[in-house]
Amino acid sequence: MASSLPKSPLAPAAFPTLLEIDGVKFATISAAVKYQNRPDVMLAKCIPGTSIAGTFTQSATRSAPVLDCQKKLGGSEQNGAAILVNAGNANAFTGQKGIEAVQAIVNATSDATQIPAGRVFTASTGVIGEPLPFDRITKKLTELNANLAPDKITEAATAIMTTDTYAKGAMAVCEVNGNKIKIAGIAKGSGMIAPNMATMLVYIFTDAQVAQKKLQNITTRLVNKTFNCITVDSDTSTSDTLLFAATGASGIDASESTVFESAVQSVMQDLAHQVVCDGEGATKFVEICVTGATDEASAKTHAMSIANSPLVKTAIAGEDPNWGRVVMAIGKSGAPADRDTLSIWFGDILVAENGWVSPSYEEDLAAKYMKSEHICIRVDIGMGSSNMTVWTCDLTHGYIEINADYRS
Amino acid sequence: MASSLPKSPLAPAAFPTLLEIDGVKFATISAAVKYQNRPDVMLAKCIPGTSIAGTFTQSATRSAPVLDCQKKLGGSEQNGAAILVNAGNANAFTGQKGIEAVQAIVNATSDATQIPAGRVFTASTGVIGEPLPFDRITKKLTELNANLAPDKITEAATAIMTTDTYAKGAMAVCEVNGNKIKIAGIAKGSGMIAPNMATMLVYIFTDAQVAQKKLQNITTRLVNKTFNCITVDSDTSTSDTLLFAATGASGIDASESTVFESAVQSVMQDLAHQVVCDGEGATKFVEICVTGATDEASAKTHAMSIANSPLVKTAIAGEDPNWGRVVMAIGKSGAPADRDTLSIWFGDILVAENGWVSPSYEEDLAAKYMKSEHICIRVDIGMGSSNMTVWTCDLTHGYIEINADYRS
Numbered sequence: 001m002a003s004s005l006p007k008s009p010l011a012p013a014a015f016p017t018l019l020e021i022d023g024v025k026f027a028t029i030s031a032a033v034k035y036q037n038r039p040d041v042m043l044a045k046c047i048p049g050t051s052i053a054g055t056f057t058q059s060a061t062r063s064a065p066v067l068d069c070q071k072k073l074g075g076s077e078q079n080g081a082a083i084l085v086n087a088g089n090a091n092a093f094t095g096q097k098g099i100e101a102v103q104a105i106v107n108a109t110s111d112a113t114q115i116p117a118g119r120v121f122t123a124s125t126g127v128i129g130e131p132l133p134f135d136r137i138t139k140k141l142t143e144l145n146a147n148l149a150p151d152k153i154t155e156a157a158t159a160i161m162t163t164d165t166y167a168k169g170a171m172a173v174c175e176v177n178g179n180k181i182k183i184a185g186i187a188k189g190s191g192m193i194a195p196n197m198a199t200m201l202v203y204i205f206t207d208a209q210v211a212q213k214k215l216q217n218i219t220t221r222l223v224n225k226t227f228n229c230i231t232v233d234s235d236t237s238t239s240d241t242l243l244f245a246a247t248g249a250s251g252i253d254a255s256e257s258t259v260f261e262s263a264v265q266s267v268m269q270d271l272a273h274q275v276v277c278d279g280e281g282a283t284k285f286v287e288i289c290v291t292g293a294t295d296e297a298s299a300k301t302h303a304m305s306i307a308n309s310p311l312v313k314t315a316i317a318g319e320d321p322n323w324g325r326v327v328m329a330i331g332k333s334g335a336p337a338d339r340d341t342l343s344i345w346f347g348d349i350l351v352a353e354n355g356w357v358s359p360s361y362e363e364d365l366a367a368k369y370m371k372s373e374h375i376c377i378r379v380d381i382g383m384g385s386s387n388m389t390v391w392t393c394d395l396t397h398g399y400i401e402i403n404a405d406y407r408s
Numbered sequence: 409m410a411s412s413l414p415k416s417p418l419a420p421a422a423f424p425t426l427l428e429i430d431g432v433k434f435a436t437i438s439a440a441v442k443y444q445n446r447p448d449v450m451l452a453k454c455i456p457g458t459s460i461a462g463t464f465t466q467s468a469t470r471s472a473p474v475l476d477c478q479k480k481l482g483g484s485e486q487n488g489a490a491i492l493v494n495a496g497n498a499n500a501f502t503g504q505k506g507i508e509a510v511q512a513i514v515n516a517t518s519d520a521t522q523i524p525a526g527r528v529f530t531a532s533t534g535v536i537g538e539p540l541p542f543d544r545i546t547k548k549l550t551e552l553n554a555n556l557a558p559d560k561i562t563e564a565a566t567a568i569m570t571t572d573t574y575a576k577g578a579m580a581v582c583e584v585n586g587n588k589i590k591i592a593g594i595a596k597g598s599g600m601i602a603p604n605m606a607t608m609l610v611y612i613f614t615d616a617q618v619a620q621k622k623l624q625n626i627t628t629r630l631v632n633k634t635f636n637c638i639t640v641d642s643d644t645s646t647s648d649t650l651l652f653a654a655t656g657a658s659g660i661d662a663s664e665s666t667v668f669e670s671a672v673q674s675v676m677q678d679l680a681h682q683v684v685c686d687g688e689g690a691t692k693f694v695e696i697c698v699t700g701a702t703d704e705a706s707a708k709t710h711a712m713s714i715a716n717s718p719l720v721k722t723a724i725a726g727e728d729p730n731w732g733r734v735v736m737a738i739g740k741s742g743a744p745a746d747r748d749t750l751s752i753w754f755g756d757i758l759v760a761e762n763g764w765v766s767p768s769y770e771e772d773l774a775a776k777y778m779k780s781e782h783i784c785i786r787v788d789i790g791m792g793s794s795n796m797t798v799w800t801c802d803l804t805h806g807y808i809e810i811n812a813d814y815r816s
Contacts, residue, residue, distance in 0.1 A: 061739030061747045093735045093747060095764030128732025129765055192719060192736065233718045236740035310641045311600060311811055318812030324536025327501045328600065331469030332644035339469045339501060356503030357537055400805050403719055404726030
């Protein structure tokens with residue numbers, strides 16, 4: 001079971017200190033949806049005026065809660081918002097009963113929080129295809145609501161974990177027109193990670209004031225550079241959800257602030273990297289940087305082909321500077337490439353150029369580099385000027401152990 | 409190293425008896441290209457009149473021998489043909505020196521066999537990016553040519569192995585207009601298997617008489633149904649080559665024979681399945697059958713998405729009837745699907761229908777079925793009438809062991 005897994009060797013030393021975000025409170029509770037004796041449900045309640053943006057899985061088999069959330073993004077901000085998440089059961093591929101479960105949870109959350117049902121966003125994460133015992137959640141909602149407090153975001157990060165080996169949080173503070181704006185986010189995810197418009201579950205809060213359409217634009221743009229650029233195993237979840245709530249409690253409009261956008265990007269990138277570092281069985285964090293491609297989409301296709309190749313990922317696990325497998329992954333990607341204009345670096349070591357191994361290449365140095373915990377593979381396609389960076393982890397016995405034995 | 413791997417548990421009981429094909433002779437020799445003390449080079453020589461068809465990797469980083477072969481397919485049949493293959497070094501991503509190595513081998517083969525250079529087809533399989541010590545091969549060619557004999561196809565199948573744990577051969581005999589036609593084929597491959605127009609190395613011979621264009625049409629059509637429908641690890645080789653030689657020695661024209669085409673398909677399918685059964689670390693042979701898709705391309709996209717999903721493949725390794733992961737793989741594939749019209753079977757067991765687990769489903773029965781060595785997963789998309797079947801294997805610790813430690 002999830003909680004029995006040892007903590008990833010790539011885990012941060014400690015959970016970061018997340019400052020309180022004015023305008024949002026959190027609560028968690030143990031509802032025993034699947035996991036016993038640990039908090040497995042979290043509630044966040046945002047004040048009236050909060051705008052909510054989101055991105056979701058593009059899976060054709062997306063879950064009932066995802067479909068419900070997608071309908072609600074444009075709702076009225078004057079009513080505030082509530083977010084209710086359970087871990088242990090994804091309520092995905094559960095047919096009509098799944099839709100009914102979402103309705104029951106939304107209504108109970110609305111009753112307890114006095115937020116209209118149209119502004120209650122839910123998510124469920126865990127096993128697919130089993131009916132969600134929603135009554136275990138609904139009967140706890142009054143108590144959950146009574147527990148709301150502004151300083152419980154760390155508990156919220158812990159309550160949404162499934163196969164995660166550590167809780168994930170990130171924080172940024174920036175200045176907009178001389179006023180401090182705070183941004184705090186939490187995430188969960190470690191397997192079934194190849195997000196397509198969002199990843200697993202991510203909740204980000206700010207006290208900035210940002211109109212919903214602006215907030216959605218910022219969210220979509222930044223998700224494409226962060227969460228959509230990570231992969232653990234090329235498998236895409238049925239439940240991926242990212243919500244970004246701007247409470248406006250600071251009274252500062254950050255809609256047009258590039259400083260604000262940059263601060264949000266740092267939070268998203270930090271959380272995305274933490275998801276990769278908790279990749280199932282991961283022992284190495286790997287950055288794949290592709291430059292010189294004909295266009296940005298091709299750069300990403302090449303980068304993801306390398307990042308998802310089992311042969312590249314096992315070579316990294318084995319600390320083998322096997323650049324032939326990198327060549328293979330570029331060749332198979334389908335994006336434009338020319339064998340004879342490729343250059344490949346492992347860290348700062350030029351490995352291959354002009355269609356062959358570099359004359360300066362020394363395998364001993366590359367082998368030593370591969371022992372690092374953070375590996376950077378850079379490929380210049382030599383055909384254009386477009387770039388893309390993506391992040392992944394290695395493929396180890398740990399991945400097989402977790403997924404051949406545990407029904408997640 | 410390759411040869412030290414234990415034989416796959418899915419290996420056939422024995423190498424099949426391959427009848428001699430009139431018009432072609434084989435020889436093998438130990439040239440120590442990389443492997444010591446085993447035959448690692450094979451030569452096949454076909455009589456004048458032999459037509460040659462082929463399919464090759466679509467990799468943008470394909471090897472020098474592949475590029476050379478592709479140019480030669482349309483050459484004159486009156487000169488016969490020679491095929492020269494070495495194992496241990498792929499001569500891929502070896503720059504100008506790689507091209508020179510192909511030229512040297514082609515010329516030496518031409519000199520020894522008296523077949524014009526334009527009809528000498530070579531292939532190299534093994535490690536990528538290391539210079540091919542071609543002189544070890546060229547200096548053996550006179551001796552190799554002297555050893556040619558019609559009954560050495562089994563030795564040829566063995567000489568081209570790399571990480572294969574067993575040699576692969578298949579045979580069919582059919583009747584065209586009352587005359588017997590023989591077809592025999594050999595293949596190698598066990599990793600970097602997600603062929604795109606061909607797989608690894610495959611050589612098929614027949615004594616039928618088939619004009620080159622007809623032979624190419626048959627080859628392309630059948631490869632799309634057989635070798636292009638297998639995957640071990642989603643990685644596509646830089647060296648994939650399939651050649652089909654029709655010597656015409658029987659004097660029987662089989663160009664328009666559906667019986668002949670069906671016999672060739674059985675040989676190709678048999679070899680393709682043998683490649684999957686030797687998939688690195690494989691303990692289960694898995695057939696994925698998708699029906700009811702909107703079109704054939706969508707059916708294949710869904711089937712390959714399931715066949716390449718690490719989460720599906722590890723569940724099969726763990727003998728877990730985890731159909732939720734099958735739903736996930738369909739959802740992420742990008743091809744049209746509707747969660748609520750999907751049906752899923754494990755063997756004959758109906759697992760899910762109408763967007764949820766089937767009322768008749770008993771997990772105990774499914775769990776028992778998953779203990780089989782041959783697993784069949786069938787998915788009906790419920791949106792159309794197009795079908796596709798693909799074949800793969802499970803993902804086990806064996807795959808990690810082989811690829812995290814061995815530079816292949």
